[in-house]
Amino acid sequence: MDGISFEVRKGETLGLVGESGCGKSTTGRCILQLDPPTDGTIVYDGMDLAKVSRAEMNKLRERIQVIFQDPFSSLNPRMKIGDIIAEPMHVHGIEPDAAKRRARVAELLTVCGLNPRFADRYPHEMSGGQRQRVGIARALSMRPEFIICDEAVSALDVSIQAQVINLLEDLREQFNLTYLFIAHDLSVVRHLCHRVAVMYLGKIVELAESDELFDNPMHPYTQALLSAVPVPDPEVEAKRVHQVVKGEVPSPINPPSGCVFHTRCPKAVASCQTDVPALRELRPGHWVACTEA
Amino acid sequence: MRNIRGRDIAMVFQEPMTSLNPVLTIGMQLTETLLQHLDITEEAAYARAEELLGLVGISDAKRRLAQYPHNLSGGMRQRVMIAMALSCEPKLIIADEPTTALDVTIQAQILELMKDLTRRLGVALIIITHNLGVVARYANRVNVMYAGRIIERGNAIEIYHNPKHPYTLGLLRSVPRLDQPRGERLIPINGQPPDLTRLDDGCAFRPRCSFATERCAKEKPLLEDLGGGHLSACWEKDKVGLNAGKHVSAAEMETGAPEHQLGEVLLKVSGLKSISRLPRGS
Numbered sequence: 001m002d003g004i005s006f007e008v009r010k011g012e013t014l015g016l017v018g019e020s021g022c023g024k025s026t027t028g029r030c031i032l033q034l035d036p037p038t039d040g041t042i043v044y045d046g047m048d049l050a051k052v053s054r055a056e057m058n059k060l061r062e063r064i065q066v067i068f069q070d071p072f073s074s075l076n077p078r079m080k081i082g083d084i085i086a087e088p089m090h091v092h093g094i095e096p097d098a099a100k101r102r103a104r105v106a107e108l109l110t111v112c113g114l115n116p117r118f119a120d121r122y123p124h125e126m127s128g129g130q131r132q133r134v135g136i137a138r139a140l141s142m143r144p145e146f147i148i149c150d151e152a153v154s155a156l157d158v159s160i161q162a163q164v165i166n167l168l169e170d171l172r173e174q175f176n177l178t179y180l181f182i183a184h185d186l187s188v189v190r191h192l193c194h195r196v197a198v199m200y201l202g203k204i205v206e207l208a209e210s211d212e213l214f215d216n217p218m219h220p221y222t223q224a225l226l227s228a229v230p231v232p233d234p235e236v237e238a239k240r241v242h243q244v245v246k247g248e249v250p251s252p253i254n255p256p257s258g259c260v261f262h263t264r265c266p267k268a269v270a271s272c273q274t275d276v277p278a279l280r281e282l283r284p285g286h287w288v289a290c291t292e293a
Numbered sequence: 294m295r296n297i298r299g300r301d302i303a304m305v306f307q308e309p310m311t312s313l314n315p316v317l318t319i320g321m322q323l324t325e326t327l328l329q330h331l332d333i334t335e336e337a338a339y340a341r342a343e344e345l346l347g348l349v350g351i352s353d354a355k356r357r358l359a360q361y362p363h364n365l366s367g368g369m370r371q372r373v374m375i376a377m378a379l380s381c382e383p384k385l386i387i388a389d390e391p392t393t394a395l396d397v398t399i400q401a402q403i404l405e406l407m408k409d410l411t412r413r414l415g416v417a418l419i420i421i422t423h424n425l426g427v428v429a430r431y432a433n434r435v436n437v438m439y440a441g442r443i444i445e446r447g448n449a450i451e452i453y454h455n456p457k458h459p460y461t462l463g464l465l466r467s468v469p470r471l472d473q474p475r476g477e478r479l480i481p482i483n484g485q486p487p488d489l490t491r492l493d494d495g496c497a498f499r500p501r502c503s504f505a506t507e508r509c510a511k512e513k514p515l516l517e518d519l520g521g522g523h524l525s526a527c528w529e530k531d532k533v534g535l536n537a538g539k540h541v542s543a544a545e546m547e548t549g550a551p552e553h554q555l556g557e558v559l560l561k562v563s564g565l566k567s568i569s570r571l572p573r574g575s
Binding site: 026 | 366396399401402423427428429430449453454463465468471472475479483485486556557558566568
C-alpha cells in the first residue's frame with residue numbers, strides 16, 4: 001500500500017475494489033489498527049488513531065466494527081452462537097447483566113433475520129449465509145456507527161448473496177450506518193456503494209461517485225476491469241467488445257516504476273515508465289491517476 | 294476408461310493451486326499424458342509440450358517446462374492445466390469452475406483463451422460454473438441444476454430471456470447487473486438450499502418457490518419439452534416468466550442505494566503506507 005488517501009462521510013458507503021494483492025484488505029486492517037501502517041495518518045471523528053491512548057482506542061473499537069469474508073473461519077467453532085454475539089458486549093462491559101445480554105442477543109438475531117433459538121447452536125450447524133448473518137449480528141452488538149465489510153458477501157452462493165446484500169442495506173438505513181465496503185465483485189460494489197475507489201498495486205487509481213465511475217470510467221485499469229466482468233445476458237454479451245488486458249499483476253514487493261499499471265496498460269506512453277501520475281480531479285468529484293485520461 | 298480419459302475427454306479443475314503436483318516439474322506433468330496415450334518418444338513429447346505452452350500463451354516455454362508449480366502464478370497454472378487438457382487433442386474438455394479462483398482480469402484472459410482454442414481446434418467444452426455472467430458470455434446451451442437434478446435446459450438466449458423454472462428465474466433476479474440502472478433492490482431466493490440427504494418425493498425447490506402448489510409436494514416434476522429444445526422440470530412452468538410473480542411490494546422496490554446526503558467527514562485517511570510483507574490473500 002503506497003500513499004492511500006480518502007475520506008468517508010457519515011451515512012455513506014464507500015467501496016474499495018481491486019484484485020488480489022492490491023492492498024484493499026490491508027487498508028481496512030490499518031484503519032482498525034490491526035496492522036498499524038508504516039506511514040500516513042488515519043483520523044476518525046477528529047482523533048488521530050496513531051496518537052490515541054489504548055483506552056481511547058478500545059472505546060473507538062466499539063464504534064468501528066468489522067465483518068470478515070470467511071464465515072467459516074471468523075466464528076469460533078467451540079462457542080455457541082449466543083456467546084459469540086455476546087462476547088464483544090462482555091469484553092467492553094456494555095451489558096453486565098446476563099439476562100439483558102441474552103435478550104439483546106435474541107434481538108440482534110431477529111434483526112439479522114435469524115431465529116432467536118439459534119443462540120444455542122454451534123457454527124457448524126449453520127449454513128454459510130446464516131454464519132455471515134451471525135458475523136453481522138456480532139458487529140451490530142456494539143451499536144457501531146462505522147462498519148468495515150471486508151469481502152462480506154464474497155464467499156456466499158448467488159441466491160444467498162442477494163439476501164445478505166439486502167440485509168446490509170436495511171441495516172444501513174435502520175441504524176444509520178456508514179460502511180467501508182471492500183470487495184472484488186464490481187456488480188455488488190456498484191449496487192451497494194455511493195462512492196467507489198479502485199485500487200491497483202497499493203494505489204488508488206480512480207475514485208468517483210458510483211454512477212459516474214461505472215458510466216464513465218476514465219482510468220484504463222477501471223475500463224479493463226469493467227470490460228472483464230461478464231453480464232448475465234447472452235445477447236448483451238454478444239454485442240460487447242471485450243478488451244482483455246494482457247499480463248498479470250506484478251509483485252507488490254517490487255512494483256513497476258512510474259505508473260504501476262504501465263506494464264499492462266493499452267494507453268501507456270514513454271513517460272508512464274518514469275512519472276508517477278498524481279490523482280487529479282478531472283470532473284467534479286471524479287479523481288483519476290492517469291496522465292492519458 | 295483409462296484410454297479415453299485424458300485422450301478423448303480431458304478435464305480442467307477449479308483450483309490451479311492444488312491440481313498440479315507440487316513436486317514434479319511442469320514438463321513432467323505435461324508430458325505424462327502424452328507418453329501415456331501417444332506412441333512417441335520422450336524427446337518428441339517435450340517438443341510437443343513446448344508447443345502447447347506457446348499455444349496457451351506462456352512465453353519462454355523451455356524454461357517453464359523445467360520449473361515447478363510454485364514458480365507460476367495462479368493464472369499461469371490454469372494455463373498449464375489447459376495445455377494438459379489439450380495435449381492429446383481431446384474431443385471434449387470438461388472445465389469445472391476453471392476461473393473461480395482467479396481475479397477478473399485473469400479470468401477474462403483464461404476464458405477468452407479457452408473459447409479461442411476450443412473453436413480453433415473444434416473441441417467441445419462443458420463448463421461447470423455458478424457464474425451466470427460467464428455462462429452468458431461463453432455458452433451456447435445451458436443446463437441449470439438444483440439439488441442434484443437438471444431442472445431446466447435450453448439454448449442460452451432462451452434460458453436468460455425466457456426462463457421457465459422458478460429457480461432459474463430467481464437466480465437471474467438475484468444478481469446485480471452492471472448493464473442495468475443501479476438502485477433497484479435485489480430479489481433474493483428465500484431460504485436455504487435443501488439438505489441433499491433428506492429429499493422427499495416432491496419438488497426439491499418447493500420450500501423456496503413462490504409458485505409452489507400442493508401438487509409440488511406430492512409429485513416430482515420431470516423435464517418436459519416446451520418446444521425448440523427448451524425443457525423445464527416444473528408443474529407451474531406456464532406461469533413462470535420474467536414478469537410473472539414479482540411478489541414485491543412498492544416499499545421493497547425502493548432504491549437500494551438512496552441518494553446520499555453529504556454528512557460530515559467521519560474518517561479521513563491520508564498518505565497511508567504499509568510495507569508489503571508476505572502477500573496476504575486479498
